[in-house]
Structure formats: C-alpha cells, structure tokens
Amino acid sequence: MRFKSILFFLAVNVVVLAQTDNEIVNQFIERYIENTADEVDIQQFASDLLLQYENPLDLNNADATELFEARFITNFQALDIITHREKFGDFINIYELQVLETISLEDIQNILPFITLKSTNISLKNFKQIGKDGSHQILSLVEINTPKVRGSLISDTLSDRTSSHYTGSPLYNNLRYRFDYKRNISFGINMEKDAGESFLGDNNPSGYDYYSYYFAARDIGKLKALHLGDFQANFGQGLTLSTGLAFGKSSIITNSKRNFNGFGAYRSLRENAYLRGGAIALELSKATLGVFASYKNVDGNALEIDTSDQEAPIVAMSLQEDGGLHRTPSELADKDAISDFQTGFYFDYKLPFGRIGTVNYLRKLGAVLEPSYQPYNKFNFRGDEYYKNGLYYDFVYRNVNLYGEVSHSSFEHSIGQVHGALMSINKALDASLVYRNYSKSFITLQSSSFGESSNPANEEGLYLGFEARLNKEIKLLGYYDLFTSDWLRSAASAPSSGSDFWGELQYKPSRSFKAYYRFRTETKQANSEGGELKQLSQVTTQRHRIHIAYTISKGIELRNRVEWSIYDEGGYKSKGSLIYQDIIFKPFGSNLQLSGRAAYSVIEQFNNRIYSFEQVPLYDYPLFTHSFSGMRYYLLARYKVKRGLDFWFRYAISQHDEPLNSLEPNYSIGSGLNKINGNIKRTFTLQIKYQIK
C-alpha cells in the first residue's frame, strides 16, 4: 500500500512539475469563476494566486487566518488542516494530507505547488538579498475588436462631436510591471487604456488613462504590513470596509465566508476601487494594530448647483466606485471629479480559539452625494461625510468555524450584521449556515459582504449550504437561501422576498472523466408590467447545466456543455440555451498550447443570458455572456519562447443569427456608441509576459 502511495505521489509530482505556473493558476481561476456569475476582480485574484504559487504556504506554521485566506484550499479543507494539527501535531510529511476527508487525491495534486513544510521567514539581515532574489515581471496585453463600434466611426459623429464619439482609438492596452520578493516585498505599476480612450492626447497627455502604483512590505519582524501608494483594505466579513470584490453565492459553498486579513497590495485594473496614500500595521505579540490614510479623486457626476456662489457645495448624483471608462467628453467630465479622503484604524487580537477585531474609518468626500429622489432610494446615504465602525470575529472550535461581523454606519446610525458557521458534521457531510441582517439605511459604499444583493442594505436572509460526499465518485452539494427586503428595491415597489436554490450532482468515476448536473432556481418578487397600479409578481429564473470533461489522451482534453434557462415573469416564459464543444491541447513537454471552442446559443431575451468560462490569457477576464442567438468561436494559443517569456494569441468570433423576419435592412449588434454594423464581431488579443527571476 505504501509503495503504491509513493508511486502515486511520484506520478503526481511529475504531472505537477510538467504544468506551468500559468496553467496551475488558471485551474483555480476557472474553478472559482466557473461557479459564479458575479463580477470578479480577475487581476487581483490572479495576482494573489500567482504570489501564493511562487511562495508556498508553510502548512505547519500558517495560522488559521492564513489558512482560511489561502485561495487554493476551501474553508472546509482549512478547517480540516487546523483540526488535524490540533489532534496530531505538525505534519511530518506533506502526503499526510491524504488522511483528511475533505482533501481528495486530485486536490492534493492541485495544491501541491502552493504548500510546503519549510519555514520561509524573512529577517532584515538578508534584506540586501531582496534585489538579487526577487522576481521582475512585465506584462502587456493588446486587444482590438472589429468592425469598429459606432462611437469610433468619426463620420457618424461629426454632427455632435461634443458628447457622442470616442476620443481615442479602439485599441485596448495595458502595461504592467511588478517586483516580488517572496511574500514580503513587492512594488509595481499598472497602466491601462480602454478601447475608445485617448492615448497621449489632450485628455491624457501623460499617455495612459489609468495609472496605479504601489509599494508593499509584509511580515517582516513586527511589521505586519506597510503600504505606500495604492493599496486595498479588507476586514472581517467585508461589511465595514472592503475595497475589493468578493465571490458571491456559488457551488463552492464556503464562499459564503470572507477571509479578509487587513491591508494588501493593489494590483488590479479597477480604476476607482483602491485607497491611495499609506498604511501600516504592526504585530505586537497577539495584537495587531494598523492605521491608514488615503486621498484620491474618484469618478462621479458632480453638478454645480449655482456656479456664481463659490460657497455652494458640489453635488453629485452618484459615486462611481467601480467606473473607469473615459472615452467620451461626458465620461471624461466625470473623471476624478470628486475628492475622496479616508482614514481609519483596525485592531486585531489573536485568541487561543481564533481572533477578534475592530475596524473604524472616516470618509470625507468633495461633493455631497444626492441620489435622485425615488421611493426605493429614500434611505440611501446622502451627504459628504460618514464613518463606520465594525466588530468582527472568527473562531474555530473543534470542527466548527464561527465567524461574523457587526457594523455601525453613521448615516441614521444604521446597523448591519452577518454571522455564519462552517461545520464538518461528519466524514461525508459539511454544512454552512449564514444569517445576515442589513438595515435599509446601512451605508453600502466600500462593502462586499455576503448577500443576495451586491449592496448590503435592506436585506435579511438565511443561507444553508451543504456538501455531501456520497462515495468516492459522487458528490452532492448545494444551498438554499431565503431573503426579504423591508423596504422597496429599484425593481420592487413594495417590501419583497425571495429564495434561491442551487443543487449540483458531481460524478467523477475516474481521473480522466468528470461530469456534473447543476440546477438553480431563483424566485424574487418584482413589479409586474402593465396596469396603473403597480403590484408585485413572482419572477423565477431556472437554470440547468450538464457539463462533461474527459481526457482522451495525454495532453488532450475535451469538454461538452449543455445549459438552458427558463425565465418566468408572472406566467410569461422565455427560454435560453447553450451547447458547446471545447478542445484543450497541451502536449507534454511542448512549448505550444492550444485551446478552442465552438458554441451555439439560442437566447430569447436578456434575462435568459448564459455565462460560460472561456480560456483567455492570464489575468484577462474569462467570463463570456451569451446574450444572443448565434455562434461563438475562439482559439487561444500560448507559446513559451523560453523560460520566463510567454506569448498568448487569441481570436474570438461572435456571429449573431440574423432574425428571419428582421425589418432592418442592415443588421447590427449592440446599441448606442457600442453598436456595430453587421452580425459578426471579431476580437483579437495578444499578450506578452516576461519574467526575470
């Protein structure tokens, strides 16, 4: 038996060593993003994962926070590792992991590059080695769509050059540099020009439209974190302060828990979602104290009510925390229109059974936020200054992980709270339970707490998730979520409620084949169309997916999917469906890798849209929305020129079916300035990555 195990792990190591960092990182990105339809900060996620890959985590010395924070294991697996260490002490060999019920042999194969049993602490004595041992990475991506969109066709916009044309070329480009020394020192700069934005023009004389730069040091002696330039701040369950994006509900049921851990380097291309200034956190025995200050300008549609009155405050309808498109004169007018100052501190204390902490911050904006007065946003934050205080906890007791956060915001002294439990009930069953209650006036700016809505306000809900390993081949998992809103929502002119059910049956009879069937049904109350009196009706969206993947020989994998959705709004039903064939060709030892897809979708209306994960260059956004009827093809080639130098080339086509009864003489795709003539859209993408280590 032991001999077999050794042989197995030798084989595992061969497989793992044969994979490149990009492939391994891509596997995890796919695993997470394939299971969610939420917006994900792919650059930040991939960067964090790559850093974890390059600096494996010491399984014996990592504390519970670090284990929960690790992207390559689930919360249940982290819980299992913690429990195992408490019972049996340190891991002697990394292959001890196979005795844990939540970690399969395939999991071990996947996480092997991310873990170690060797301590990798850094001290100031070897500080001068940083320059020598660190790694430099330069990465650039260029993308262009054809034909040109309406906004880029100058002849179409001569009549109105003031607001309805793009000021720059249709080319998208980003350029990124980063330096990393283990997990401890890093700095870098990110630049981006979106399609339609000008480059070196009057609007962007310095070149790119977006620049972000950072310096970060962490875990050096008592210095837990030091950040200069752009950084992110995420605490507790993301209720009080979270500048990043978090995963929502998905088949990874432990995604209901946030594993935020303070300040972090900002490596994303999201153009407003960062703090700019300085942050420092010191670790004093079991306590950690951190402070930060930030000043930047954010996008927003600021309006001067009375330009003759210098004392009159600037009023803004909204704050674009996740904006970033500055293509037209009107979008440029909103760029950096509102000043944003923030400062705060956090205190975190480690206990024998977990940790507890508090985070507090103040934000002062250069404009008074005044959303348009609608009944549904009556309780939305209005003003130019607010503060939030939060208390969070994360306890592990035996096979149970309890966590939560209670937060107070200054606007109407509103309260938000979320509490959850992860439980390994027995060897075959794990469960997750989350209760949240966000008052209707709770300030949702810079929050990413768990919930039905991306804004944690006006919602109370209870979530129950489970994962059952029926046998070695079959796994059943899912969740049921109930939620209510005490006040109106934009789509519901009365208090409303809803539910969300997700069920998934996974079948994996061998290493070369896996399949799953997924069913999701979500029911909400929403305004019904027609009639003078607005009333709520039930809106139900059902989604079914069957996915199979099989390896037909070394380096060749095929994948098939069929998915369909049924949208039912008060008895009126519409349908959508998708079927595709993937081929992924990764010959052993070859520098060239190819992957491609042919997909066909029939979508009756936008509510039936279907998402699918596509193979893309590293860091590029991989989720495609099938919101039309027609074909979708792509081909991705990655070529490794030499160690550290990689090229990606991608060609994608979306070919819309022209409606048989279309009255339009010239069929077009899209609307507004993004409209293109014809029924075919082509996208070319080229990326180069050069890494020196």
Add this chain to the structure above:
Amino acid sequence: MYTCIVGRLSTVLFVCFISLFSYAIIPPPNNAVSVSLGGASSCYRNAFAIENNVAVLAFSDNQLALNGNNRFGLGDYSSLALAGNVNTKLAAIGLSYQIAPFGNLTTQKTGIGIAKKLGENISAGIALNYHTLNSTDAYYQSTNYLTVSAGIYYKINDKLNTGFQFTNPNRSRLTSSPEEHSIALYRLGFEYAVTSDLALYTDFLQATEEPLDLNAGIEIKKEKYAIRGGFGLNQLVAIGFGWQTNTLHIDIAGSFHNQLGFSPSLNIGYAF
C-alpha cells in the same frame, strides 16, 4: 454494496431527472430505432449512426440497413434511407443515401463518413453529405449543397457512454435570394446500461434558431427481441420493437403526435 447501489441509483436519477425538461422542435429521427427511442440515438450503435453520431461507427458491427419512414400517415411525407458501414484496418467507413419526395419538392442526401478509434474507449468521426433539392414549384429553387458533420464518442466506463456531434456548423446556403441557410444541429447524448438487458438513452439537441430539445428513450433486450420506448415533445411518445438473428435485424417503430397523428417507421438490416 451500498456504494454500488447509491452510485447506480444516482446515475439513473441523473438520466431520468434531466429528461423532465424536454421541449422544442427538432428534425425527425431518421430510422426506426431512433424513432422508438424518442430520437435519443447519438450513442446508439447501428448503420444509421452516420447520421446521428458518425464517431459511433468505429464501435459498430458491419451492417447494411434500409429504412422506410412515413410521417403522420401522409402519402407525400415519406422517406427511404439506405445506410451501411464497414470496419477496415484503418478506420470504419459509412455510406448513406436518403430520398424524401414531398409534393413538388424532392430532397436527396448522399453521405460518406469515416470514424476512427483514438483509443480503447474513444472515437472521432467526420461525414460529408451532398444534398440535392429538386423543385418544380415556382417559389423553391432547385439547388445542391454540401454539409459536414463531425462527432466524438466516448465510453466513460462499462455502463456509461457519451457522444457529441455537430452538423453543418457553417450553415450552408440554400438560396441566395432570398438568402436562406440550412440549419445547424448540435447533439449531446448519453447512454447508460442499467443492466446487460436494459439501457437508457438521452439526447440534447440544439438546432439553430430553435429552443433546446431533449429526448429520452429506454431499450429492454431479451435474447432476440427488443422493446423500446421514448419521448420528446416534438413527437410526444414513441414505441418500437426489434427482432434480430445473427445476420438479420428488423425494427419497427411508431411515434404518436398529439395533433398530427401516427408515424410508422421500419428498418431491415443485414449484419456481416
């Protein structure tokens, strides 16, 4: 034992459960076995696999088969098809011919396919079809065009097989004015052998500009006899019987549409 039962039960439920979500309109099945399985035949091994999933030919016995098909008892809506396949050292080769006279419009299709095993449990195939439309009608134009189809067949284990075929993805042009194109069809299917005598079949079919369709069928075999049943909303329900010796295969089937009526189909096959 418990593991075995749970595994088997889950797979049966898996196949049956997804069968509940069947709707849509899809081209009719092309032979009696396919009719009786409700159209779920992308994993079925016989000579007509050249139409349903050409890759399956690599695992099929040599056979020559004739099919006569009538739709809804309408004399004008009948078709005849001939299909054969032979395994060679290099690959399996299949041929097919189909003629369907319909009033003033006669369609003919001649196909040649090749399928090859890529391993012990997987095969791939490709087929070319030449279509002829002869019309004496003033509206329809006589035309010829070529379509291509390709498929993959994978034996996951002793009990479960899957197959995928796409047909005419480039949507060959039928007429230029007005511009009309023939449909593309994508098909993903599963076969689950519950026991050596009982098998379940399920196919998802996606045709251009049509909603997704799903068909399901069951086949029970006892010595020389087979009884089959299937359903799909395009034909609602179907039933069929088979009788075979070592060399002769006869299959009959009937499908029942709730509005259009009864459609019989007959296969006569010779295995060699």
